[in-house]
Each structure stands twice: as structure tokens, then as C-alpha cells.
Amino acid sequence: xxxxxxxxxxxxxxxxxxxxxxxxxxxxxxxxxxxxxxxxxxxxxxxxxxxxxxxxxxxxxxxxxxxxxxxxxxxxxxxxxxxxxxxxxxxxxxxxxxxxxxxxxxxxxxxxxxxxxxxxxxxxxxxxxxxxxxxxxxxxxxxxxxxxxxxxxxxxxxxxxxxxxxxxxxxxxxxxxxxxxxxxxxxxxxxxxxxxxxxxxxx
DNA sequence: TGCCAGGCCCTCTTTAGGGCCTT
Numbered sequence: 642x643x644x645x646x647x648x649x650x651x652x653x654x655x656x657x658x659x660x661x662x663x664x665x666x667x668x669x670x671x672x673x674x675x676x677x678x679x680x681x682x683x684x685x686x687x688x689x690x691x692x693x694x695x696x697x698x699x700x701x702x703x704x705x706x707x708x709x710x711x712x713x714x715x716x717x718x719x720x721x722x723x724x725x726x727x728x729x730x731x732x733x734x735x736x737x738x739x740x741x742x743x744x745x746x747x748x749x750x751x752x753x754x755x756x757x758x759x760x761x762x763x764x765x766x767x768x769x770x771x772x773x774x775x776x777x778x779x780x781x782x783x784x785x786x787x788x789x790x791x792x793x794x795x796x797x798x799x800x801x802x803x804x805x806x807x808x809x810x811x812x813x814x815x816x817x818x819x820x821x822x823x824x825x826x827x828x829x830x831x832x833x834x835x836x837x838x839x840x841x842x843x844x
Numbered sequence: 845t846g847c848c849a850g851g852c853c854c855t856c857t858t859t860a861g862g863g864c865c866t867t
Binding site for chain 1: 845846848849850851852853864865866867
């Protein structure tokens, strides 16, 4: 198995926007993708040790009752740390998920060496004419079918996975780049939009 | 329902401000 071709796509639901302001993770959903195929997944609610407000209940679909029965953050994050290992990571607006991953893993003293790529930054370059680059909008823009009942807390990581696969397929198809390496996607996320075509054509 | 934070990105820019994304 090649580590370079394996990535973990993840999504956190949290009590708010900033771990520096005391916010905690309340759910983690993740998929392990190896050579473009889903190999494993991880999904768990976690109890942050205090009640969440009604906005977060409505926004995520996660209730205080659900969290009361969930194991504590520390227990879930230990299991997730084993799941993610040192693989590279993908998230939609990765700077957000990275802050929470760093904060939660620091609490249990679990360092990791995987690097992040951001599906939102890549989408701003691959789908430059999308109305906006919210996850739900991109799913519609790319004509990606969404199966099952939409429930944000449980399905965002699956939609991110479908979006990520669609963007890899787009690059593969339009630029004939096979076995797209992780560092291509990291560099693409920093490439000025007007230079994206040249960047990919000259890869 | 979001004022919080932070990185990206555009522009009436770089001696800055504000919108986009994430919960």
C-alpha cells in the first residue's frame, strides 16, 4: 500500500467556530481513500462535557440528548487518531478542521505528521464559475447525485468525498494527469486562479 | 439566527478593508 496515494477526508461538527475561544468538537466523520477507492470510514458523536446551544442543535442536527449518550471527546479522538495515522488529510475549508483537529489531539497528546489539502481552495480553481464555493452548492454545480436523506451532521464528509473525487476526475480528464499526487493538489490550492490552466498543463 | 476566529482572495491594495467559507 502506498501512503502517498492514501488520504483521509474528514469533517468536524463543533460547538462553534474557534477552539481558541473554548469551542470543542461534537462529531467527526471521515473516509479513508486509497488509490481513489473508499477503503474505510469513521463516524462518531462525542460529548464535549457541556451543553451545546440551540443554534448548534439546529445547524448540525445534533442534540444535547444525542451527546449525553456519546463517549467523551478524548475517547473518540484517541480512536480517530489511530484511524487517521499519519496519512495526509482533506477537508472543505481545511483551515477550520485543522484548528479543531490540532486542538483536540493536543488535549490527548497525540501528534500527527499528515499534511492538509483544502477542497474549498481547490474548488475555487477547478470550478471557477460556480455561484459560490459552499459544499452544498458545489455538489449541485458539479451535478453530483446526493443519495439518502440530507442530514448535515452525518453526510457532510460523504459529500466532501464525492466532491473531492469529482475534482480529481476533472483534472484527470481535462489535463490527462493520472495518479494525481497530493502535493499537486496542495500547490494547486495556492496557484493564482488565472494561472491554473498553465499550472496543470505543465505539470 | 450568528456578532465570535482565521486564512484566503479581491480590489477602489501592499501604510487596508471586507466578503467568503467553516460551526
